[in-house]
Structure formats: structure tokens, C-alpha cells
Amino acid sequence: MRFSCQQKTLVNSINIVQKAVSSKTTLPILKGIYLEVFNSHLKLVATDLEIGIEHVLEVNTYEEGSVVIDARLFSEIIKKLPDAEVEIALKEDNHLYIKCENSEFNIISHNPEDFPELPTIEEEYSYEITEDLFKNMIKQTVFATSHDESRPVLTGVLMEIEEDTLNMVALDGYRLALRKGKIQGPIDNKVIIPAKTLSEINRIISEEENIHITLTENHGLFTIGNTKLISRLLEGEFINYKQILPKEYKSKIKVKTKSLLDSIERASLLAREGKNNLVKFVVDENRLNITSNSELGKVQEDVYIDLEGEAIEIAFNSKYFIDALKIVEDEEVYLEFTTNLSPGILKPVSNDNYTYLILPVRLSAD
Amino acid sequence: MRFSCQQKTLVNSINIVQKAVSSKTTLPILKGIYLEVFNSHLKLVATDLEIGIEHVLEVNTYEEGSVVIDARLFSEIIKKLPDAEVEIALKEDNHLYIKCENSEFNIISHNPEDFPELPTIEEEYSYEITEDLFKNMIKQTVFATSHDESRPVLTGVLMEIEEDTLNMVALDGYRLALRKGKIQGPIDNKVIIPAKTLSEINRIISEEENIHITLTENHGLFTIGNTKLISRLLEGEFINYKQILPKEYKSKIKVKTKSLLDSIERASLLAREGKNNLVKFVVDENRLNITSNSELGKVQEDVYIDLEGEAIEIAFNSKYFIDALKIVEDEEVYLEFTTNLSPGILKPVSNDNYTYLILPVRLSAD
Incomplete structure (x- = not known):
């Protein structure tokens, strides 16, 4: 040689x-x-x-x-x-x-x-998706996967292909991220890709090419220019996520993404000292009041909002909000709430490609 | 308040x-x-x-x-x-x-x-040095201090003021760094400043101002603009470093700093797997041959040099060479050797402000 x-x-x-x-x-x-x-x-x-x-x-x-x-x-x-x-x-x-x-x-x-041989995969039938889009879809879902190895399917992201739409879904029992995007390919399909695989793909993607994806019963092959990445798929049935997504809401808020993120991040400086990273939202006409307290002190933040529907008080683990607000690229987001015991929804204002669901934390009577 | x-x-x-x-x-x-x-x-x-x-x-x-x-x-x-x-x-x-x-x-x-009060220090008599120079002097000496707490004086840098010259000296038993610079001040002095203090000063220095230094029996006060840093001094007698510096040499090499650094870094990739990070120098007319080997393989590097004096074979711990070559700002350095059991000297070609001494490693007869 x-x-x-x-x-x-x-x-x-x-x-x-x-x-x-x-x-x-x-x-x-x-x-x-x-x-x-x-x-x-x-x-x-x-x-x-x-x-x-x-x-x-x-x-x-x-x-x-x-x-x-x-x-x-x-x-x-x-x-x-x-x-x-x-x-x-x-x-x-x-x-x-x-x-x-x-x-x-x-x-x-x-x-x-x-040296072990990689599995041989016939590339006769493959899906095709643009690199930019796939990179973005990975970024907006993979962070919501679970790290709990006792439920392996949740450590991966569901790739569900329905006609020319790819739905990527991750959930960990506390929040769910759903990203929709265009894909071209032969047939409908449904596989679970390990989070690590998707993170590696995101690292490799850099050129302006399309990605070709070939799926077999046990493996996924991702072809990116001169690079092939072959990954095992996760076995098991993914949760029926469509059932979890609420169909309606009683309160809908429009808010600037950056303002909300900054305020929750500041509130969480005290929240993290307590348990659950608890921050409390009080939604009023044009004001979202965010409070948090621990033995170190307390904080309150006011964020300007547009409210459609009812006023509400609801509490969340600040980490789950921060994770999502960091990866949303839109300047404004909608928050949708029904009751303070049912999941909240976060969506970009400019399109409906992304839905993020987050479970509230029950407020103790105080 | x-x-x-x-x-x-x-x-x-x-x-x-x-x-x-x-x-x-x-x-x-x-x-x-x-x-x-x-x-x-x-x-x-x-x-x-x-x-x-x-x-x-x-x-x-x-x-x-x-x-x-x-x-x-x-x-x-x-x-x-x-x-x-x-x-x-x-x-x-x-x-x-x-x-x-x-x-x-x-x-x-x-x-x-x-909250404890900081010691009160009269600033009546103080030394003055430019920030740029002091920053550089710290950078070129502090890395050579010892981390061995059993010999506290070696965990600091000697500041020796003789007329209008400041000598800063650090040594750890394997190498010694001496940097000379101009200083203004009232009297000759000799103190040992903890390495951590000097690293903090380097972090704070950013503006184009002079630093004022006030020395008492137990403390050093460094005034940098609106910031005062007060540090304990290290107690004890510093080693008589002037005695250690060789007065003459038998071989003097002129070499490009970057070439030498790159070659030693490559050689050390194998060296570090063995003990002592050993790299061997064979100095010949216009060639420095650097070799190293371990159970993983072997490497040899050729670096062009100008040699004045005798050919020599000598071995070093590569780490000590790399540390010094990284902080020398000159494009070319001199290396001076006497025997393969006596210390080598590294100096910049363009001035005589800096002297770095490094002990050789004894070569086993092979």
C-alpha cells in the first residue's frame, strides 16, 4: 500500500x-x-x-x-x-x-x-432531502431526546415519512419536539434513529448538497457527498405522539423569542437553586409576569405580550423552555395554554413547521 | 446603600x-x-x-x-x-x-x-513599569515555576531589582527562565511573588498604562489603573540562580523558532508514550536531527541550522523545550551546549533579554 x-x-x-x-x-x-x-x-x-x-x-x-x-x-x-x-x-x-x-x-x-466490515446496504431506493433542512430538523428535535437507557426508543428521534413530508419527533416524558419538512422518496416509512447518529450527521454536513437516506429493517444509510454513515436503528414502537398534541387552547400568547428567553434565563438563576427549576408564569392582558424564588432570594420579570383568550397562571421547569427558545429561529413565538395542568405549546409565528410541547409543573397552593 | x-x-x-x-x-x-x-x-x-x-x-x-x-x-x-x-x-x-x-x-x-480588611500599604515609594513589558515578562517566566508545594519558593517568581533593571526568574529544578526588563524605582529589592498572583495580574492588564508596584516586607501591591491587587509574598531564600547559568559553550546553533517547535512537537507525539518525553538531538554541520521512539514506532526530524563550534549529541524532555519555544517571540533562537550532561541554553537571536536554561536527560549507552 x-x-x-x-x-x-x-x-x-x-x-x-x-x-x-x-x-x-x-x-x-x-x-x-x-x-x-x-x-x-x-x-x-x-x-x-x-x-x-x-x-x-x-x-x-x-x-x-x-x-x-x-x-x-x-x-x-x-x-x-x-x-x-x-x-x-x-x-x-x-x-x-x-x-x-x-x-x-x-x-x-x-x-x-x-477490522469489522460495515453492513452492505443496497442503495436502489433512497430518500432525498436538502442538507440545510435536515441539519435544522436535527437541531430542533435531537435535544429533546431522553438520556434514560431504560426506555431505548426515547433515546432516538422518530423519522416518520408520509408522502412528501418527513416528521421528526423526539420526546422524553416532559416535553416533545416535532419538526416537519419536505422529503422526496419512494414509500412511507417509520424508523427511530439514535440521537448520537443524528448528532454525527450534523457534524459532517457542511457542503451544499442533498443527503440520500436509505432505510433497511435494521439500518439507516446516510450518504453525504463522499461520506457514508451507517447506523443501527433503534428497535421498538415509538409513542403515538399525535394523540398527545392538544387540539385546542384557551389562551394564546404572542411574544418576542429573545425577550422571553432572556427573562426565563434570568429567573432560572434563582430557580435552579430550588428543585424542578420552577418558574411561574402569570399571564395577563399584555403582560407575562415570570417569578421564581429560592432560599437565596426572589426574582420577577415582566415581558410584553399579545394575549388572545383567557388569563392563566401556570408553572414550568425553566430548562425545558430555555432549550426550545434557544433553537427556535423565529423572532416571535406563540405560546398556547388550556389549563395549568395540561401541556403548553410553543410554535414559531412565521410558519407551522415546528411544534414544541411542554408539561407544566403543578403549583402548590400558596 | x-x-x-x-x-x-x-x-x-x-x-x-x-x-x-x-x-x-x-x-x-x-x-x-x-x-x-x-x-x-x-x-x-x-x-x-x-x-x-x-x-x-x-x-x-x-x-x-x-x-x-x-x-x-x-x-x-x-x-x-x-x-x-x-x-x-x-x-x-x-x-x-x-x-x-x-x-x-x-x-x-x-x-x-x-468581610476581612485588606492589608494597608503605604504607597509612598513605588516602582513603575510599562504594562506591555510586565505582561511579557510574566508570560516568559511564570510557566517555569514549580507546582511542588514542598519547596514553596519555587512556586513563585523572583523579582530582583538592581538599579533600573528588573530580573524575573523562575525555576523548577529542570529548567530556569530569566527575563530582564527596565524598571523605575527607589531602591534595589528582592522578593518572591506567587505564580498565581502574576497570572492574575496578567489577566487584569489590558490598558496602556504603567503599573505601580509597592513592596513591603510581607506584601506586594500592584496598582493598575483603578485596580489594586495585593498579594502575600513567598517567604524564604531564592536559589542563587546566577551560579547556575553557564558562562561558556562549545556548540552554538542558530535555528528558526517555528521549525524547531514544530519538529519537537511532532517528535514528542511518540516520545510522550515513553517516559521522560525523551527526544534526542544530533547536531551536525547544518543539520539538527531529532529522533524519538517508543513501542508505537519511531520518528525522525531534520531541521536546518547554523552551527558554530563542535558537533554534539544530547537528549531532552521535549515538554521543557516546547514550553519555552511557545513563548519566545523571536523568529530565530540560539541554542548553546557544552557537554551532553551540562545544561543547554536557549536565547532569542535579536536581543539578550531572555535566557532559558534546560537540563539534559542522560542518554543510556545504546
């Missing part, structure tokens, strides 16, 4: 696959990156057996072959090399020779036959 | 004093910032009993008085307030009232009489 390419190009390729390298593993080979030289190309592969990332780039090839090299050491060496042509070759005794200007490394490598 | 000022101004002032707030303390009052309103000014004070920082700013004052408020909570609240006028007042029950636009906080405060 022998090839050469520019140092910066190789750094970029290593960065793409490196996140799939297993950090905690009892299989040492998974700490490596698989390199394969074939037909003017270099393929890099890394996997932790849950997610696999494969990236192909053009290089100058002198001899085909493959090798597995420790990911951390390889990455550190290539990153520290000068911005110039790097030559890499497999030498006797399985040493990987790396040369760039006046630097020469000889590093112990591993047997490429020990 | 009642005053008002702009939110941004107050954030800036809190940032200056907050680093002196004690993070680990059995005295709760030391987790606070002392605020005092007097005569159109606000004074903020924080101390961990080793270092005290006092900062004064002009504010609109309505009522004189003082208070102590939890530093973390106060800082977080003020930072989150809008960029507008903030009003702060002490109310009944020792609650501190904070108002800014539509936000109102009432926070429990502490008794200002419990």
Missing part, C-alpha cells in the same frame, strides 16, 4: 471518520482507522459497531492495499505535519511509513483483516 | 475582582464580593486571604453604605441583565434589590463587617 496526498485534505478526511472511532472498547482494532488504497482513491473507515463512517477521497496511488492504524496517533501526527504533500506506505514488519518534508514516522499498524 | 450604573461597566468591574474570590473556603464570607458606595464611587473587593483585588469605578450614588453579596450569583445576575442602567440598593432584612428594565431581583446579602 502506498499513496500520497495533501496534508490538509487528509486531516479533513480523518476528522470526518474519527468520531465513529470507539473510545471505550474491549476490541483494540476498533480504536483504529481502516485505510484502503484502490484505483486512485483512498477509503477511510471507522466504526464503534453502532455507527460506521466511510469516506473516500482521490489520492495519488502507487500501490493498492489496506492497513489499520491507531486513530488518535495517526490523527495527531497528520495534524502536526506541515501543509505539504504527505507520502504514506506500508513497509515490512507492518510498519506504516509517513513522510512529509523533513519528517519521517514509522508506526506499528494492525492487520486490516481484523 | 443605593447606586446605579451601566450594566456593561458593572460586568467589567465584577470580572476584574471575581478571580480573587475564594472557590474553596471554610469561611462563607470569602465567597462574596464586598461592595461599598461612597462619594460618587463604587468599590468592589474580593479576597481569598492570599490575594486581594480592589476595583473602584464612578457610579451614580444616592446613598452611601456597604454590603457583601455572593460572587457567583451576583455575577450571573448582572451578566444576564440587558445592556441598560442597573439600580442596586440595600433594602430591609438585608435584601439586595437589583433592578434593570423589567427585571427585579431581591437577593439575600451578608454583613459587610464580617
Whole structure:
């Protein structure tokens, strides 16, 4: 195996696959990156057996072959090399020779036959979605997944394809995020993608290309330019989220996103010292009064609003509001409430692509 | 106590004093910032009993008085307030009232009489040095202090004033950094300043003013604009560093700082896996060959040099070289060697303000 390419190009390729390298593993080979030289190309592969990332780039090839090299050491060496042509070759005794200007490394490598093969997925039928949109949909849902491993389906995001619409849904028992977007593809479908997979996809997405998604019974394949990310799907039935979303409301508030976020963040400075990060909303004609108190003191905030419907008093865990207000990109949002024991809804004013549901906290009689 | 000022101004002032707030303390009052309103000014004070920082700013004052408020909570609240006028007042029950636009906080405060007074220091005689120079002198020495608390003097930097020259010296038993600079002041002096104090001073320095330094038997007072930093001095006798510095050399190398740094950093990628971060230098006519190896593999680097004097083979802990090469601002440095068992010297080519000594590692016969 022998090839050469520019140092910066190789750094970029290593960065793409490196996140799939297993950090905690009892299989040492998974700490490596698989390199394969074939037909003017270099393929890099890394996997932790849950997610696999494969990236192909053009290089100058002198001899085909493959090798597995420790990911951390390889990455550190290539990153520290000068911005110039790097030559890499497999030498006797399985040493990987790396040369760039006046630097020469000889590093112990591993047997490429020990590296696990990624599942083979036929790409005959695939969905297509724009990168920008998919990135945004991931950002607006993935934060609402659960970290509780005892209910695995909630640690992922539901991808529900109905005709030309993709619904992405995440929920953790306290809040639910639903983002709708356009998708092109062959048939309706419903899968649960692990949150980690989606976060990795968001990290890789950078160019202005479409993403192709292929779904099998157990795997999802995401093709982004020269990179393929293959992930296991989560098994199990997702909660029937449509049943949870309220159909009507008694109070509808229009408020500036930034003002609301700032006020809740300030109120939560005291709230977090108590339990539940409790902040209390008192909604009146054109005023949302937010209060919070703990043994350290108390705070009150007034936010200007437009109210349609009834006045209401309701309390929330401030964290769940802050999470959503940070990822909404619209300048104004609607809040919809029915009673102080039923879920509140947050929606952008400018479109109906996004719905965020949040459970209230019961107020003690005071 | 009642005053008002702009939110941004107050954030800036809190940032200056907050680093002196004690993070680990059995005295709760030391987790606070002392605020005092007097005569159109606000004074903020924080101390961990080793270092005290006092900062004064002009504010609109309505009522004189003082208070102590939890530093973390106060800082977080003020930072989150809008960029507008903030009003702060002490109310009944020792609650501190904070108002800014539509936000109102009432926070429990502490008794200002419990806050320790900073030592009083007469500023009659003081040294004067430019901020830029002092900042640079700190940066080029403080990293070489020891972290070993069993030899307290080595955890500080020697400030030795001889006529109009300040020598700052740090050493940890493996290397020594000596930086010379101009200072104005009344008499010769010799004190040891804790490394933490100097790091705090470097953090505070930002404007184009001179620093005034007043030294007493036990304390150093550093006046930087409206900020005073008072620090305990370290007790004990500093090592006679002049005796350690070699008077001559047998090999003198001129080399580009960046090339040498890059090569040693690459070599150390393998070196650090072994013990001592060992890198070996082989100096020849116009070539410095750097090698390192461990069970993971081996590396060799060639760096172009000008050599005056004898060829030599010598080995070092790469960390100590990297630390120094990172803070030297000159494009080229000299390395001076005598034998492979005696200290090496690193100096900038363009001036003789800086001398860095580094002990070699004995090479096993191989």
C-alpha cells in the first residue's frame, strides 16, 4: 500500500471518520482507522459497531492495499505535519511509513483483516432531502431526546415519512419536539434513529448538497457527498405522539423569542437553586409576569405580550423552555395554554413547521 | 446603600475582582464580593486571604453604605441583565434589590463587617513599569515555576531589582527562565511573588498604562489603573540562580523558532508514550536531527541550522523545550551546549533579554 496526498485534505478526511472511532472498547482494532488504497482513491473507515463512517477521497496511488492504524496517533501526527504533500506506505514488519518534508514516522499498524466490515446496504431506493433542512430538523428535535437507557426508543428521534413530508419527533416524558419538512422518496416509512447518529450527521454536513437516506429493517444509510454513515436503528414502537398534541387552547400568547428567553434565563438563576427549576408564569392582558424564588432570594420579570383568550397562571421547569427558545429561529413565538395542568405549546409565528410541547409543573397552593 | 450604573461597566468591574474570590473556603464570607458606595464611587473587593483585588469605578450614588453579596450569583445576575442602567440598593432584612428594565431581583446579602480588611500599604515609594513589558515578562517566566508545594519558593517568581533593571526568574529544578526588563524605582529589592498572583495580574492588564508596584516586607501591591491587587509574598531564600547559568559553550546553533517547535512537537507525539518525553538531538554541520521512539514506532526530524563550534549529541524532555519555544517571540533562537550532561541554553537571536536554561536527560549507552 502506498499513496500520497495533501496534508490538509487528509486531516479533513480523518476528522470526518474519527468520531465513529470507539473510545471505550474491549476490541483494540476498533480504536483504529481502516485505510484502503484502490484505483486512485483512498477509503477511510471507522466504526464503534453502532455507527460506521466511510469516506473516500482521490489520492495519488502507487500501490493498492489496506492497513489499520491507531486513530488518535495517526490523527495527531497528520495534524502536526506541515501543509505539504504527505507520502504514506506500508513497509515490512507492518510498519506504516509517513513522510512529509523533513519528517519521517514509522508506526506499528494492525492487520486490516481484523477490522469489522460495515453492513452492505443496497442503495436502489433512497430518500432525498436538502442538507440545510435536515441539519435544522436535527437541531430542533435531537435535544429533546431522553438520556434514560431504560426506555431505548426515547433515546432516538422518530423519522416518520408520509408522502412528501418527513416528521421528526423526539420526546422524553416532559416535553416533545416535532419538526416537519419536505422529503422526496419512494414509500412511507417509520424508523427511530439514535440521537448520537443524528448528532454525527450534523457534524459532517457542511457542503451544499442533498443527503440520500436509505432505510433497511435494521439500518439507516446516510450518504453525504463522499461520506457514508451507517447506523443501527433503534428497535421498538415509538409513542403515538399525535394523540398527545392538544387540539385546542384557551389562551394564546404572542411574544418576542429573545425577550422571553432572556427573562426565563434570568429567573432560572434563582430557580435552579430550588428543585424542578420552577418558574411561574402569570399571564395577563399584555403582560407575562415570570417569578421564581429560592432560599437565596426572589426574582420577577415582566415581558410584553399579545394575549388572545383567557388569563392563566401556570408553572414550568425553566430548562425545558430555555432549550426550545434557544433553537427556535423565529423572532416571535406563540405560546398556547388550556389549563395549568395540561401541556403548553410553543410554535414559531412565521410558519407551522415546528411544534414544541411542554408539561407544566403543578403549583402548590400558596 | 443605593447606586446605579451601566450594566456593561458593572460586568467589567465584577470580572476584574471575581478571580480573587475564594472557590474553596471554610469561611462563607470569602465567597462574596464586598461592595461599598461612597462619594460618587463604587468599590468592589474580593479576597481569598492570599490575594486581594480592589476595583473602584464612578457610579451614580444616592446613598452611601456597604454590603457583601455572593460572587457567583451576583455575577450571573448582572451578566444576564440587558445592556441598560442597573439600580442596586440595600433594602430591609438585608435584601439586595437589583433592578434593570423589567427585571427585579431581591437577593439575600451578608454583613459587610464580617468581610476581612485588606492589608494597608503605604504607597509612598513605588516602582513603575510599562504594562506591555510586565505582561511579557510574566508570560516568559511564570510557566517555569514549580507546582511542588514542598519547596514553596519555587512556586513563585523572583523579582530582583538592581538599579533600573528588573530580573524575573523562575525555576523548577529542570529548567530556569530569566527575563530582564527596565524598571523605575527607589531602591534595589528582592522578593518572591506567587505564580498565581502574576497570572492574575496578567489577566487584569489590558490598558496602556504603567503599573505601580509597592513592596513591603510581607506584601506586594500592584496598582493598575483603578485596580489594586495585593498579594502575600513567598517567604524564604531564592536559589542563587546566577551560579547556575553557564558562562561558556562549545556548540552554538542558530535555528528558526517555528521549525524547531514544530519538529519537537511532532517528535514528542511518540516520545510522550515513553517516559521522560525523551527526544534526542544530533547536531551536525547544518543539520539538527531529532529522533524519538517508543513501542508505537519511531520518528525522525531534520531541521536546518547554523552551527558554530563542535558537533554534539544530547537528549531532552521535549515538554521543557516546547514550553519555552511557545513563548519566545523571536523568529530565530540560539541554542548553546557544552557537554551532553551540562545544561543547554536557549536565547532569542535579536536581543539578550531572555535566557532559558534546560537540563539534559542522560542518554543510556545504546
